[in-house]
Amino acid sequence: MTKEKESLTSGLTAKSLTVGTILVVFWALYYVIVTGFSKTVMAQLPAILVSFFILTIVSQLLPRIGLNPHELTVVYSMIASTMGIALWWTAPNLYSSLYHLTLSPYAAIAPKYQPPFWCPTDTGLLTPAITGNSVVPWGAWTIPMLWWFSFTLMMVLYTHFFALIMRKQIIEIEKLPFPIATAAHMLIGGENSEETKKSLFSSSRLRLAFVGIILGLIIPGFFGPFNKFVPTIPALNDELNLNPYLIETLPNALLGASFFGGLTVAILFLWPTDLLLSSFVFYIIFGIVIPVVQVMMGILPYIPGQVPLMYYYINIVPGLGGIFVPPAQAANAVQIATITHIGAPMGIAVFSLILAKDHLIKTIKAIKNPEVEEEPYRIYWIGLIASFLGFLGLLVICEMPVLFAILSLVVFQFYNLLNIRIRGEAGYVGNASLNYGPGFGAYHYAPAAYAMVYFPVTAEARSTRAFWVSEMFHGWSLTGSLTGSATPTPSVRGMESFKLAELTKTRIKGMIVTQIFAFCIAIIIGMVVSLWGAYTYGLSARWPSRFMPDMSNWVVDGIDGDTSGSTFSMYIFGPPPRLQEFLVGFILTGVLTFLRLRFVWFPLHPLGVVLSFSDLTFSWCLFYGIVWVLKVLVIKIGSVKLYEEKVVPLCLGYIVGWAILWFITLTYVAYLGAVV
Numbered sequence: 056m057t058k059e060k061e062s063l064t065s066g067l068t069a070k071s072l073t074v075g076t077i078l079v080v081f082w083a084l085y086y087v088i089v090t091g092f093s094k095t096v097m098a099q100l101p102a103i104l105v106s107f108f109i110l111t112i113v114s115q116l117l118p119r120i121g122l123n124p125h126e127l128t129v130v131y132s133m134i135a136s137t138m139g140i141a142l143w144w145t146a147p148n149l150y151s152s153l154y155h156l157t158l159s160p161y162a163a164i165a166p167k168y169q170p171p172f173w174c175p176t177d178t179g180l181l182t183p184a185i186t187g188n189s190v191v192p193w194g195a196w197t198i199p200m201l202w203w204f205s206f207t208l209m210m211v212l213y214t215h216f217f218a219l220i221m222r223k224q225i226i227e228i229e230k231l232p233f234p235i236a237t238a239a240h241m242l243i244g245g246e247n248s249e250e251t252k253k254s255l256f257s258s259s260r261l262r263l264a265f266v267g268i269i270l271g272l273i274i275p276g277f278f279g280p281f282n283k284f285v286p287t288i289p290a291l292n293d294e295l296n297l298n299p300y301l302i303e304t305l306p307n308a309l310l311g312a313s314f315f316g317g318l319t320v321a322i323l324f325l326w327p328t329d330l331l332l333s334s335f336v337f338y339i340i341f342g343i344v345i346p347v348v349q350v351m352m353g354i355l356p357y358i359p360g361q362v363p364l365m366y367y368y369i370n371i372v373p374g375l376g377g378i379f380v381p382p383a384q385a386a387n388a389v390q391i392a393t394i395t396h397i398g399a400p401m402g403i404a405v406f407s408l409i410l411a412k413d414h415l416i417k418t419i420k421a422i423k424n425p426e427v428e429e430e431p432y433r434i435y436w437i438g439l440i441a442s443f444l445g446f447l448g449l450l451v452i453c454e455m456p457v458l459f460a461i462l463s464l465v466v467f468q469f470y471n472l473l474n475i476r477i478r479g480e481a482g483y484v485g486n487a488s489l490n491y492g493p494g495f496g497a498y499h500y501a502p503a504a505y506a507m508v509y510f511p512v513t514a515e516a517r518s519t520r521a522f523w524v525s526e527m528f529h530g531w532s533l534t535g536s537l538t539g540s541a542t543p544t545p546s547v548r549g550m551e552s553f554k555l556a557e558l559t560k561t562r563i564k565g566m567i568v569t570q571i572f573a574f575c576i577a578i579i580i581g582m583v584v585s586l587w588g589a590y591t592y593g594l595s596a597r598w599p600s601r602f603m604p605d606m607s608n609w610v611v612d613g614i615d616g617d618t619s620g621s622t623f624s625m626y627i628f629g630p631p632p633r634l635q636e637f638l639v640g641f642i643l644t645g646v647l648t649f650l651r652l653r654f655v656w657f658p659l660h661p662l663g664v665v666l667s668f669s670d671l672t673f674s675w676c677l678f679y680g681i682v683w684v685l686k687v688l689v690i691k692i693g694s695v696k697l698y699e700e701k702v703v704p705l706c707l708g709y710i711v712g713w714a715i716l717w718f719i720t721l722t723y724v725a726y727l728g729a730v731v
Contacts (some may be wrong), residue, residue, distance in 0.1 A: 066125030067565025075133035128561040132552035137577040145581030187593025209446040216438035231479030233554035233715035234325040264708035271712020275316025281718040303558040309342035312677035323682040333663020335679035395668040398640020406470035
């Protein structure tokens with residue numbers, strides 16, 4: 056064992072386990088109650104940075120009761136790995152199953168296609184959950200809760216063991232930066248152990264970070280939060296929308312962006328320069344050049360004053376304009392989303408595995424000879440295989456064909472790897488996971504491939520139980536139960552915590568145990584509190600929403616798929632993907648990967664293809680270019696040291712301040728409008 060490995064310190068103590076458990080419980084309750092039973096719609100609060108800011112202050116001011124960097128790393132891993140599980144990975148399972156037996160337009164056929172162990176089949180037991188003022192029939196929900204606990208835990212473990220196998224490749228060999236982990240490390244105490252013993256204000260970086268925090272608490276407030284507290288303070292418009300001025304010159308081009316109270320700029324400054332440039336270049340190609348050319352050629356319709364949804368798979372930010380163009384009016388248009396959402400993600404996943412082949416071979420050899428590697432890869436591989444088989448078995452029990460289930464799980468893992476790489480390179484990416492989440496991939500593209508191979512796309516095919524079950528992967532769909540698209544899998548942030556462990560020299564063995572423990576807590580809390588809230592306050596008790604009168608966060612938005620002319624709900628945004636566009640995206644990322652390996656100076660990053668065109672970039676795209684120019688100027692006119700020592704701490708602090716401000720604001724708004 057190397058000296059480096061010997062120097063690693065365990066952060067698993069009674070204190071870290073207690074604090075971590077308390078925070079996991081708190082954030083699980085907060086997500087489900089505040090964003091589930093109020094008018095608050097922002098679910099993905101930066102819980103990690105808010106918690107770490109508070110813990111760092113306490114640890115510095117009260118060192119006797121505070122946590123050391125290793126203990127803080129364990130706490131970080133518990134919060135990071137479970138963030139969103141209670142809200143986005145458990146509650147929708149229960150709500151959508153209940154919904155489709157009661158309020159859904161498909162309620163008449165739901166009992167035929169929805170497995171009976173997803174939800175009690177007696178509608179008399181379900182109606183009180185719609186109206187409220189009742190008590191949960193826990194006995195009737197016991198089997199469904201056991202089912203969804205098993206399903207969610209298998210999903211979590213399936214991705215988590217894969218992340219453990221890939222950890223060394225991603226963190227130690229490729230050395231992806233994971234900007235959010237860097238932010239947490241800076242808050243924990245800086246660059247070395249001696250610095251952690253000093254005052255919180257002793258480091259120049261930390262002082263700048265506090266300046267950023269103050270700015271993040273003030274500047275974004277004028278773009279909405281302050282108006283929530285004092286209505287007389289106007290909320291400034293933070294959109295940069297060039298569409299009204301250039302739409303006639305550049306018809307159908309995407310020319311809008313949002314400042315998000317400065318968050319956009321702060322986050323993008325942390326991105327690698329080549330990723331910024333690549334995203335901007337491919338945004339120009341996919342968002343401006345190709346749409347304009349196709350309008351000029353008569354391939355796409357031009358509607359004056361409007362920006363069509365770009366290629367019929369993905370929604371544009373409503374505030375920046377946008378209408379839906381039926382697929383029939385754009386049958387010959389280039390399917391940009393097939394390039395950026397299917398071909399490129401699959402290419403990045405496949406080529407990532409190819410690059411990791413030597414590492415993967417070593418881990419496989421370690422199964423037979425554990426002494427050749429210092430990590431317990433035998434346990435990791437057994438865990439991965441067991442969770443895969445368990446996950447597969449649960450899908451097959453629901454009568455999903457074995458091949459279909461395997462295809463779904465493989466695609467799910469590929470998109471999980473994509474999310475790990477995005478998180479590792481860019482850190483926080485807003486709603487990009489809406490289009491690139493593992494659930495989105497498994498729900499949209501595995502069924503698409505299976506359908507095209509085995510039977511024609513027909514309404515009858517959509518009604519099979521196989522496709523009903525497949526939609527567990529996507530909660531914003533016809534029958535969706537699992538909002539896998541709404542948040543990355545826990546393994547994505549779990550990998551981020553492993554990066555922090557490397558920075559703080561913390562042993563990950565104890566972290567793995569606490570993460571699995573935290574998974575179970577978050578899943579149980581999510582189910583119990585969700586059911587309690589539904590039966591206590593009712594899913595239709597407060598305010599109208601699109602399909603379900605209440606709980607707008609749980610609305611299954613794909614119900615109107617038929618109105619778009621689609622025959623599968625996974626095609627509600629357009630026609631089935633075409634092979635040629637898939638190959639363009641797949642090959643393009645492969646070529647870019649090869650060129651970056653062959654030529655160190657090559658400026659384009661394959662992830663730029665993916666991030667150039669998503670729900671995220673509909674609101675960030677113009678800032679790719681703006682921030683790239685600013686960052687280049689800072690580095691060229693100033694220096695890399697100026698960027699690292701001054702700009703990065705300011706940006707990280709700003710993000711923390713923004714997170715704290717919105718935490719306070721959303722809690723206050725939830726208090727004013729909450730059901731309770």
